[in-house]
Amino acid sequence: MPKLFPGFRLVDTAHWRALVRCPMCGQLWAVDEWDKYQIQFAVKVEDAKGWNASDEALRKEYLVQSRGENATAKCMWNGCEKNQLNGSAYCVDHLYATGART
Numbered sequence: 148m149p150k151l152f153p154g155f156r157l158v159d160t161a162h163w164r165a166l167v168r169c170p171m172c173g174q175l176w177a178v179d180e181w182d183k184y185q186i187q188f189a190v191k192v193e194d195a196k197g198w199n200a201s202d203e204a205l206r207k208e209y210l211v212q213s214r215g216e217n218a219t220a221k222c223m224w225n226g227c228e229k230n231q232l233n234g235s236a237y238c239v240d241h242l243y244a245t246g247a248r249t
Contacts, residue, residue, distance in 0.1 A: 152178065152189075161199045166192065177202070185248050206248060207239045213249065 155167040155176070163180045175192040177199065179185070190205065192198045214232040222229045222238035229238035237245070 152176070158195060159198065164199060166195060166198045203243070207243050210239050210243060210247070210249075 152167055152169075154170050156170060157165060158168050158175065159166040163182075165178050165180065167176050167178055168174070169176070175195060175198065176189050177192050178189045179187040181187065186209065188202070188205065188209075190202060210232060214234055216239075217231045217233050220231040221227070222231055222241055223236040224238070224241040227238055227241060229240065231237060232239055232242055235242050235247070
């Protein structure tokens with residue numbers, strides 16, 4: 148993370164994420180730790196309190212935007228009626244549940 152955010156001050160860490168502060172403006176960022184198999188997110192944080200709350204909705208939104216939905220095919224998960232994502236047999240919720248992030 149130091150290469151991505153040089154000069155940023157580490158404030159806290161939890162669950163493979165770091166909270167860092169910009170030395171110029173003071174903006175807080177929640178930044179994913181490096182993992183060559185996953186997309187890393189850097190998300191603006193308004194307050195250090197509760198900074199590590201779930202960002203599952205943001206990550207699912209990214210999956211939908213990056214893949215797109217297949218409007219003609221339903222999720223293969225038993226009983227699910229949501230649309231599949233392109234390149235997958237599952238909807239965003241069930242694809243995310245498998246651990247997919249890209």
